[in-house]
Structures are given as structure tokens and as C-alpha cells.
Amino acid sequence: MPVNILAIESSCDDTSAAVISDGTILSNVIAGQAVHQQYGGVVPELASRAHQENIVPVVDLALKKAGMQPEDLSAIAFTQSPGLIGSLLVGSCFAKSMALALDLPLIGVHHMQAHVLANFIDDPKPAFPCLCLTVSGGHTQIVLVEGPLQMKVIGETLDDAAGEAFDKSAKLLGLPYPGGPLVDKYAKEGNPKAYRFPEPQIPGLDFSFSGLKTSILYFLQENTAKDPAFVETHLADICASIQHRIVTILTNKLAKAAQETGITEICIAGGVSANSGLRNALEALGKQNGWNVYIPQFQYCTDNAAMIAMTAHYKYLAGAFSPADTVPTARAAFE
Secondary structure (H helix, E strand, O other): OOOEEEEEEOOOOOEEEEEEEOOEEEEEEEEOOHHHHHHOOOOHHHHHHHHHHHHHHHHHHHHHHHOOOHHHOOEEEEEEEOOOHHHHHHHHHHHHHHHHHHOOOEEEEEHHHHHHHHHHOOOOOOOOOEEEEEEOOOOEEEEEEEEOOEEEEEEEEOOOOHHHHHHHHHHHOOOOOOOHHHHHHHHOOOOOOOOOOOOOOOOOOOEOOHHHHHHHHHHHHHHHHHOOOHHHHHHHHHHHHHHHHHHHHHHHHHHHHHHHHOOOEEEEEOHHHHOHHHHHHHHHHHHHHOOEEEOOOHHHOOOOHHHHHHHHHHHHHOOOOEOOOOOOOOOOOOO
């Protein structure tokens, strides 16, 4: 009998459900939440309410696309941590109820572990050990991956994450939320070396982006004081220069990690891994250094249940099930 797992992701503002069968993703349904755009960021209470509205139709569609009935399932998986607690509660309560009703095992999944394993959804898959640069709105990490369930963070941000640096820079430029993709869009039309922003001198493999954000603020204040139309006139060049610096901060640390560990299997994950500047820079760096580079499809970069399903697949094989009284947590140590 095949191992069929239904996975649910509800850590932030995307309600997603996916079905995996013996390690192959059969469906991956994602419902976004446009309600947050008018507020310039995710409003936790609104997010949890939207999850309640979306979760039943999303799960139903995921099962239909996979050609599955609830009775065909072997286990139910869900995002246990980290994330917005109200959002996590919706997904966890639904998953626990469904598992109880069908008398199926439950699998709680760490969201950041799942981002890493998004690289194992499609072929070719990275060999072990590998390094993964995980970059999202709330996390920036370099992860040493020795096996699908054996991971260790060897570098992380000391303050803002890369995604926050993109979004906060976009806000300073007057771009609507979510601003990160818009910075990427305008950067394609600009000169990445038009303006020079500083690179933080942080020892080891850790990151920092708060100083970069401050330097961008002062840069914009100084230039708009001289020319009120400065941002509008030079938007593409500004976006390209900001993106270039964020990307070089990320890739320089990743290259250092690869050199120190001797690992040449390199991958990226998380929402910011959808950024074209980062993807292009990593591919170029891979050719330069002889790395094998792995980059997930766009649909597996942002929050999605397929990555939760892939993690659940490995946890199922390892017998790593969760008790029925498992509770979600907003913050949790990386497994």
C-alpha cells in the first residue's frame, strides 16, 4: 500500500494543503490573503480568520486534485512551528481533528526544516551533506544538512532577515506591500552598481541587515532633500543597488560556509529564494566554484504545503509521529 499523506500549512498568511504519495507530490493548493495589502503587512487576527474560511475548500481541492478520498490517507501532517500562533492553531486543530476522525497518525512539522526539504521535491535532489541558505521574511539561516531529518544552523541573522530588508526598503521607497517582489521587478531595469551601500562586517557565518536598512534610509533622506523627485526618477537604479547589496551579503556568507566546510552541494530555500537576483547570483557562483546548485521551483519557495508534505514523508519513514496533544508554538528551536 502506498503511503499517502495530507499536509497542511498555515504558519502565516497562506492557507495551503498538499498530498504526497510515496515521496511524490500529487497536489499543492495555496490560497493567499489579499486583505493584508491595505495595512502594509500581515495582521495576525485577520490572517487566522482567513485561514478558518479557506482551510476546508483548500483541503478539499487538494484531495480532489490528487484523486484521493480521506479513506486513502496514511497520515495527516501540519505546520507545528514557528509562525503566527493564531494561524498555526487553525491548521493544527483541523489536522488533529481529521487525524482523530480517521484514526490516522499525526505528524507535526517544523516550518524551517520544511523550507530546506523543498529542495528534495523534484529531481535532481541534493546529496548529503549539503548547505542550504534559507531566506524568508522572518528568517535568514545557513543550514548544514547531513540527512533529511539531521540539520544544524551554522549561521543566522542577528537582527532583521533578508526578506525584512527587502520589504522595509520597499516601504522607504513608497512601494506597496509586499514590496520585496516589486524591488526585484524594478531591479531588472536598473544598474546594480549605480549606488553603493555598505556590507556589514559581521564575524563568522552570521548576518545583519539592520545597518543596511539605516544606511538606505539616510541615503534616501539626503537625496530627496536635494531633489524631491529623486526616488521616482531613479527607482530602477535604487532597487537594483539595494538588491545587489542584499544578495552579495547572502552569497558572500554562503561562499564562506562552503569554503569552511568543504561542501559543494549548495541549495537555497524560503520566500526570498524566488528573487531573480539571488537565483542568478547563486548559479553564477556555483559555476565559478564548481558547486552543484539546487533551486526550488517558484511554487515551493514561498509558504506551501508541498514542503510540509515532503518533510512529513521522511518523518513517516522514520516513525517520527506526534502525540494527539501536540500544540503549535510561535517559536521553536530548529530540529
